[in-house]
Amino acid sequence: MSKKVLILSGSPRRNGNSDLLCDEFLRGARESGNQAEKIFLRSKKVAPCNACYYCSSNGGKCAIHDDMEEILDKMQEADVIVMASPVYFYSIDAQMKAVIDRTLARWTNIPNKEFYYIMTAAENSSHVMDCTLECFRGFAACLKGAREMGVIYGKGVYEPGDIREMPAMKEAYEMGLRV
Structure with missing residues (x-):
């Protein structure tokens, strides 16, 4: 059965190592007949959450008008959510953190996803x-019915493209095939 796969690429560098792994996962997911899309977060406007809680009394609408509403719509529609980030000071990067925090507006409407x-x-x-992994897991733990399906570690890569010669490229493609 075909699934809707949403890949959130938190890489600040287009064609950076984590972004390239996203592309391989995307290729595998599409080749196995799934509907798959990648959002390169850096190309979107996503402001940090300002904790005003406007969303709680306005049906999940955020007071901030940017691209997060579109991302939330796609997260709700997806069966599978892939979250990717380079490790910055042992944690996720700012692009991914902003998206996670901004799900506050509708986090209860993102149940039963494979991650x-x-x-x-x-x-x-x-x-x-x-x-970094605990940040991802902590987010998913807040979502009803979330299930972790796989983890890919791209180790020993710094310069954009270093990942191309690493086993993680094949792992990402094969994991995408198995969605």
């Missing part, structure tokens, strides 16, 4: 990605 996580780091250890 995949993609992370890249300059260091060769998975340990440096622990906090």
Whole structure:
């Protein structure tokens, strides 16, 4: 059965290492017959949440008028959500954090999703990605019925494109095929 797959690429660099892994996941998901889309978050306007709670008394509408409404619509429609970020100071990057925080407007309307996580780091250890993974997992833990389906670690990559020669590229493609 075909699924709707939404890939949120938090990479600040188009064709950066985590973004390239997103492309491979996307390719695999599409080749296996799924409807898949990637949003390159840096190309979207997503302001940080200002905790005004306008959304709580206005049916999930946010007081901030930017691209987050479109992203939330797509998150609600998706069966599968892939979240990708490079590791910055052992955590997710600002683009991904802003999106996670802004789901406050409709987080209760994003139930029963399958989640995949993609992370890249300059260091060769998975340990440096622990906090990043926990950020993703913490977000999903707030969503009713969320299920973690897979994690991809792109280790030892710094310069854009370093990931191309790494096993994580094949892993991302094959994980996309299995969606």
